[in-house]
Amino acid sequence: MPITRRQLLAVAAALATVPVGLGGVGWSWWGQAADVPLRHLSASEVAFFDALAEAIFPPGGTPALSGREAHVCRYIDAVLAGMAETQRDFFRLGLHALDALAWEQAGAALPDLAADPARGPEAVAEVLRGWLVSTDGNLRGLAQSLHIFVGMAFLAHPDVSPVIADQFGCGFGLSTGSTFVGHDAW
């Protein structure tokens, strides 16, 4: 998909907000049955995120869970559901632009790189590292934003959060006049 510089700027701007959060998130996405259909991500976009998540959080180590096993793509799909349509369009445009860029730089789309036995997730990680330290600030910002997105999903997974440290030990769950929405509502 061809992308103009102006579009890339708009995409980078839209995704630069990820540190402060975007959209509504399916809270227990990791527990969803595999046959529950995704609402927004296409099969190729799921493959893109699986490759990215596996490159950032490979299997093994502590925790043993990988990014793909944490069902990061389901989290992303829920985030997309909470976005305005224009934002969603920009987001997907950014994904396709990055996938096209991977073709230019590594000769294959990220999922194909990951699936290639001779190259594998490490090749995807190398492409991603290049983006994260690119001299192009918009590309750098875009890659960093996706990194946060994947991180938001992975770090909130119940198998992962204990590795980091105790979080939010007070507050949420207390009854002090606040009205909370149950997780299932997401």
Added chain:
Amino acid sequence: MPGSWNPANGPLRLAPPDATGWSNADKEETCDVVIVGAGPGGSACARALSLAGAKVIVVEEGPSRRRYEKHFGPSMRHHQQEGGAMVAMSAAPIPIAAGRGLGGGTIINSAIAWRAPDDVLNGWKDVIDDDGFVPAALKPVYDMLWPLLGIWSTRLAIAGENNTLIVRGAAACGYEGGYLERATPGCTGCGVCYYGCPTGGKASMDTNLLADAVLSGTRIQAETKVDRVVVDAGRAVGISGQMIDPDTGELGGRYTVRADRVVIAAGGIGTPRLLHHAGLGDTLGPALGEGLHLHPGNAVLGWCDLDVLLWKGATQGAYFHPPGLHGVLPHTFSSPPEAILSMLTLTGQPTKEALPRLKTLCGCVVMISDTGTGSVRAWGDGRARITYQFADPDIDRIKAGMYHTARVLLAGGARTVFAPVYGTSVYTSAEDLRDALAPLPVANFTLYASHPMSSCRMGKDPATSVIGPTGESHGLRGLYVTDSSIFPTSLGVNPSLTTMAMGTLLGERMGARG
């Protein structure tokens, strides 16, 4: 000031008020004053007007009840304007946070309480040609707000290690600083102010000024996005908006209010965005949406040998003044682990290996009173279109502030320091960070802003301002503004308290005029 608050009983802490939500049926109402926006400016103005006997309706875009959750995404969907996706296009994109819901920005801020600096207010007097907002005029309002909101200095017991480290480091460097005063009478140190206070410990407007206004007769229509100002015979006589289901985004009926006065209090981005989207750009003059200030900032982080838990303890509970740097205000911040992780730009197993170490990171953000300015317009679909031009001296002051911040972090206990700035590394001395930052352009920085202001300025000259000292616009009778967009210049400190103070004074002026 009367109302339900009795100072002898301590801070005013009321239950969140009832608000009417969206519906499918069209609805029309009348009142004396309709206020668009339930943030600090709108809430303070509503309270002052209600106490003066006016019939007030507050119209709010956000949800009719609290929709807080313990992670950014879900909370921001409901409690940040445009779902948290507002960005100023600049040499480096600047994400901008702006709240919505009953309490507006006070729902998602850290409740930091500063009085406006005297030199700033004295400067405003010349621009406004009115002494209604000089330090002596605002002092009694600040004096009322302090005990009413329960503002107090962050206590050690709930401060958390990051705030303590900054206080310790600033003292070791000989810098003026300490724990911040915050409007948090019941704070328990969760570190999640940005998501909406889960314990009710923060003095967001829905627990005091807005709730008190409702007890005095104000009514609230929430889940309604105003998109029109009704004009009749050259005067603003009401508003019209779209009711929206906050869960599904489904459009409901139209909501219309006829009123003697219309007050826009949608914030430094929301107010000019709304007025431009409503087609009032020509009517309100060339200053509408111009002169935007942001208080942009960039963080400095450090690796420690102790557990800091940057996401726990009082959110933004400590500060210091770097010597010789006017308008540079470093203060602590809280950050969820995933945001910190992204700053490390790791992939593969090193990412996982870093996870247990995230708890040893400390950090501080360097905020500046900016001389650069931006503009706010509206895209065709009503979202804000924001641009910003950095001024070279501002980026120099950010760099200088980051150097002093690195000194403080190292003196407080960090072993190494680094900044999310492209082209830098990890350093054991502040001087090395300073030298690395010196040649770098602003495009390399990872900036953030949460204090949009000055985009509908108050002043005497219609060519350079939108409203006069009564809060009424130069170009359209009956249309008023009261929020941070009216500040004639950058404030230099966190703006919530001054927004409340200005809203109170303007509401009292309107109420006195009948």
